[in-house]
Amino acid sequence: MNQCLVWLTGGNGISAWFAEFARTFEKCFIREDRYKLLLEGIGVTIKISLLAAFLGLIIGFLIAICSLSKNKLLRFLGKVYTDVIRGTPSVTQLMIIYFVVFATVDLEKWIIAAIAFSINSGAYVSEIIRAGILSIDKGQTEAGRSLGLTGVQTMFYIVVPQAVKNIFPAMCNEFITLIKETAIVGYVGLMDIQKAGDFIKSATYLAMMPLIATAIIYFVLIKILTTVLGVIEKRLRKSDIR
Amino acid sequence: MIKVNDLHKSFGKLDVLNGIDEHIRPGEVVVVIGPSGSGKSTFLRCLNLLEKPNKGEIYVDDELINAPKVDVNKVRQKMGMVFQHFNLFPHLTVMENITLAPVKLKKMTKEQAQEKGEELLKIVGLSDKADSYPVQLSGGQKQRIAIARSLAMEPEIMLFDEPTSALDPEMVGEVLDVMKNLAKSGMTMVVVTHEMGFAREVATRVVFMDGGVVLESGTPEEIFDHPQNERTKLFLSKVL
Numbered sequence: 001m002n003q004c005l006v007w008l009t010g011g012n013g014i015s016a017w018f019a020e021f022a023r024t025f026e027k028c029f030i031r032e033d034r035y036k037l038l039l040e041g042i043g044v045t046i047k048i049s050l051l052a053a054f055l056g057l058i059i060g061f062l063i064a065i066c067s068l069s070k071n072k073l074l075r076f077l078g079k080v081y082t083d084v085i086r087g088t089p090s091v092t093q094l095m096i097i098y099f100v101v102f103a104t105v106d107l108e109k110w111i112i113a114a115i116a117f118s119i120n121s122g123a124y125v126s127e128i129i130r131a132g133i134l135s136i137d138k139g140q141t142e143a144g145r146s147l148g149l150t151g152v153q154t155m156f157y158i159v160v161p162q163a164v165k166n167i168f169p170a171m172c173n174e175f176i177t178l179i180k181e182t183a184i185v186g187y188v189g190l191m192d193i194q195k196a197g198d199f200i201k202s203a204t205y206l207a208m209m210p211l212i213a214t215a216i217i218y219f220v221l222i223k224i225l226t227t228v229l230g231v232i233e234k235r236l237r238k239s240d241i242r
Numbered sequence: 243m244i245k246v247n248d249l250h251k252s253f254g255k256l257d258v259l260n261g262i263d264e265h266i267r268p269g270e271v272v273v274v275i276g277p278s279g280s281g282k283s284t285f286l287r288c289l290n291l292l293e294k295p296n297k298g299e300i301y302v303d304d305e306l307i308n309a310p311k312v313d314v315n316k317v318r319q320k321m322g323m324v325f326q327h328f329n330l331f332p333h334l335t336v337m338e339n340i341t342l343a344p345v346k347l348k349k350m351t352k353e354q355a356q357e358k359g360e361e362l363l364k365i366v367g368l369s370d371k372a373d374s375y376p377v378q379l380s381g382g383q384k385q386r387i388a389i390a391r392s393l394a395m396e397p398e399i400m401l402f403d404e405p406t407s408a409l410d411p412e413m414v415g416e417v418l419d420v421m422k423n424l425a426k427s428g429m430t431m432v433v434v435t436h437e438m439g440f441a442r443e444v445a446t447r448v449v450f451m452d453g454g455v456v457l458e459s460g461t462p463e464e465i466f467d468h469p470q471n472e473r474t475k476l477f478l479s480k481v482l
Contacts, residue, residue: 146392149343162333
């Protein structure tokens with residue numbers, strides 16, 4: 001905050017402001033190669049997010065199938081899963097998975113974190129997939145079955161491809177939420193973007209620049225992602241064009 | 243070809259079919275008529291087990307198909323079904339709609355299915371639409387594609403569940419024409435419809451249903467010109 005006031009009221013003009021900015025920038029990112037922490041953090045965040053999204057999708061699909069099943073026990077298990085995950089904070093889940101469930105398992109830290117996030121994300125994904133499958137008209141299933149396709153074939157060739165198109169926007173949202181959610185992995189000692197920014201803050205006693213930088217990095221990552229997903233969505237909509 | 247004995251079906255407390263006996267022979271075109279809620283569609287849907295009967299027997303080619311261990315999918319491959327609302331797969335092109343089932347069920351190679359598809363599109367008069375998506379077609383065109391899609395599996399029997407009820411009036415003719423040609427080619431057909439003109443012209447037998455039972459069955463002349471049952475007379479006086 002003091003820094004800020006100095007910049008705004010210092011009166012030495014723009015050149016002084018730039019000099020101060022450069023000095024702070026050097027201290028935050030160049031000195032002791034601190035930018036490398038952030039780069040490393042970006043890698044960790046991306047790694048965890050991608051693996052968690054992938055596993056989350058699989059878990060979500062399986063849970064959705066359970067929730068839609070005719071079997072009462074499977075339906076019950078699906079409901080319990082989503083209830084428990086949605087009813088507890090993700091930090092708590094992460095710490096339980098990390099310090100309790102995988103306490104004695106020899107796996108790389110980031111993989112354990114990714115598993116924790118996938119378990120969390122899976123609950124939300126399952127609800128999205130369930131809604132997506134239910135949104136497809138029953139006539140589609142009947143048409144598939146009447147041709148002699150099995151239930152599984154009908155699901156995979158007819159229902160799921162249409163559901164994917166419907167749930168794509170919601171899935172993108174979930175993926176974005178997941179990326180931001182990973183900012184808590186510092187709790188289990190992983191150096192992601194957030195933790196790197198926090199570390200620089202502690203090491204330099206400068207708060208604004210490292211934290212703003214952290215925010216900008218997340219923003220840019222997610223902006224790139226949404227742009228790519230937007231292109232994919234457009235392609236999925238190919239069959240809607242009259 | 244299809245033999246039905248004492249077929250019963252209820253949805254919860256609602257009894258829809260109350261004992262139907264029917265025998266459909268190869269090459270027959272059976273048109274089922276009757277008021278709304280009489281069980282016509284349910285009867286048709288029982289034939290390929292889209293609805294599971296509560297009681298009774300359905301034999302297709304002398305095989306009891308509503309027995310526990312029957313491969314329902316195999317049975318359904320012998321029976322094409324055309325729905326009131328077409329139910330084309332909107333995410334696939336017309337050609338993909340037609341070739342999906344024969345290819346996935348390993349009945350044909352992709353090339354064979356394509357060839358068959360082109361042949362069928364010619365029959366229904368839509369050769370130029372192979373690469374279109376369903377959303378780009380009119381109702382009549384969709385239904386003709388749906389018929390082609392069913393025919394691609396080379397079924398022995400075709401079931402039509404009110405195939406023209408969701409169409410604009412000017413499109414009904416094109417669909418009925420396709421069905422007439424199909425009947426002429428000797429296909430065994432069971433048609434639930436409100437098109438009395440079609441029934442009169444194409445049916446080899448007309449079945450009148452009401453209250454979940456078959457009340458009267460006979461040639462179009464017998465049913466339309468000399469109905470015996472009072473309810474048949476009443477129904478026909480309203481629709482003709």
